Amino acid sequence: MSQHLPIRPMLCPPGNGVYTVNTAKERKEELHQLIYKESDPLKVEKIWEKTLDNLKDVSLSLLGVCSDCGGGIHRGANWGPLFLRQSLYALNPLYKNSNYLDLGDIRVIPHLLHDKYLNDSTIKNCRRSLYNDEISPLPVSPLSQTEEVLKSFYKLNPQGKVITLGGDHSVSYPAVKAYLQHKKNENKKVALIHFDAHTDLLHERLGIDLCFGSWVTHILEDLPGHDFCYQLGIRSSGKDRGHWEKSFGIQQFWNYEFQDQGVKKISQFIIDDLKKKGVEEIYVSFDIDALDETEASATGTPEPGGLKVDECLSFLYRLKEEFSITGADLMEVAPFLNMPTQKAKINPEPQATLLAAQSILNFFVESML
Numbered sequence: 001m002s003q004h005l006p007i008r009p010m011l012c013p014p015g016n017g018v019y020t021v022n023t024a025k026e027r028k029e030e031l032h033q034l035i036y037k038e039s040d041p042l043k044v045e046k047i048w049e050k051t052l053d054n055l056k057d058v059s060l061s062l063l064g065v066c067s068d069c070g071g072g073i074h075r076g077a078n079w080g081p082l083f084l085r086q087s088l089y090a091l092n093p094l095y096k097n098s099n100y101l102d103l104g105d106i107r108v109i110p111h112l113l114h115d116k117y118l119n120d121s122t123i124k125n126c127r128r129s130l131y132n133d134e135i136s137p138l139p140v141s142p143l144s145q146t147e148e149v150l151k152s153f154y155k156l157n158p159q160g161k162v163i164t165l166g167g168d169h170s171v172s173y174p175a176v177k178a179y180l181q182h183k184k185n186e187n188k189k190v191a192l193i194h195f196d197a198h199t200d201l202l203h204e205r206l207g208i209d210l211c212f213g214s215w216v217t218h219i220l221e222d223l224p225g226h227d228f229c230y231q232l233g234i235r236s237s238g239k240d241r242g243h244w245e246k247s248f249g250i251q252q253f254w255n256y257e258f259q260d261q262g263v264k265k266i267s268q269f270i271i272d273d274l275k276k277k278g279v280e281e282i283y284v285s286f287d288i289d290a291l292d293e294t295e296a297s298a299t300g301t302p303e304p305g306g307l308k309v310d311e312c313l314s315f316l317y318r319l320k321e322e323f324s325i326t327g328a329d330l331m332e333v334a335p336f337l338n339m340p341t342q343k344a345k346i347n348p349e350p351q352a353t354l355l356a357a358q359s360i361l362n363f364f365v366e367s368m369l
């Protein structure tokens with residue numbers, strides 16, 4: 001059955017979403033040995049494809065999107081999904097759980113972002129390359145493919161939950177959009193909890209409207225209201241909280257507020273507010289740079305003065321007591337980045353960042369499975 005899934009051509013086995021042939025293939029083989037006890041690419045593809053048969057029945061799925069084309073300062077988040085899976089599965093043989101499915105990775109063409117930026121002949125060439133079919137109706141750019149895959153996923157498994165691993169934060173655009181539109185169709189009232197050092201509320205960056213600094217702006221219309229977007233941990237912004245809240249109608253909780261008031265008070269305030277609005281389910285988007293750079297500096301834009309992992313987890317555990325989390329993503333983990341200027345004051349990287357990311361990912365798995 002899985003060969004006939006409409007989304008099958010846009011996906012590849014876990015770890016293969018970074019397009020390499022020989023370079024760095026050891027890392028992929030290691031992961032495939034761990035999950036499938038096999039490293040021969042053709043055999044891996046067959047075994048993985050067979051697991052897609054369970055798509056309609058699983059409660060939790062994982063999708064990797066190895067795209068950092070929407071980033072723009074330091075790239076490298078395309079390696080996030082491979083490294084995160086390695087640490088996730090080393091600790092927890094989740095892939096053996098029949099309620100869980102690793103959908104694999106999107107087949108990313110690393111130079112592309114969204115199909116709307118492409119002309120017809122480029123789309124045709126890429127369709128030939130990816131699908132061996134110039135007139136295929138399938139999209140070819142990572143953000144477009146991700147949206148299409150998730151739309152189909154929710155159609156096939158309306159109760160299914162997905163954790164998306166990025167990738168730069170532009171990947172949250174299709175992940176959150178597909179989730180919000182699905183929940184709207186299901187008449188479910190949902191809210192977005194967004195952890196980040198930055199607001200990601202630009203309208204565009206250098207003329208490109210979908211990127212790591214602007215994705216939130218373009219999903220707001222799909223929320224029940226703009227005030228169903230809560231941004232936590234903001235601290236690096238040219239404008240103050242009032243500017244963003246007034247211009248966009250969203251709610252922000254800057255890092256200094258966490259320091260002044262503590263997690264307990266802020267989480268209670270948000271929970272009361274969510275209840276007042278009748279929110280039923282929550283999506284959490286987590287940019288790893290929400291964390292302080294001493295805990296996570298292997299990322300494109302590490303920032304000092306951030307939240308600690310423990311603070312984020314106490315917030316999230318409190319949230320989980322009151323609401324079900326039905327969608328989540330973890331973005332901007334870039335394992336090969338280690339800013340040399342900060343070397344002296346940080347823990348060894350990328351282990352520190354991966355360890356921090358792992359705690360957040362474990363929380364998602366634990367609360368969504």
Ligand SMILES: [Mn+2]
Nearest residue numbers: 169196200287
């Ligand atoms: Mn971000």
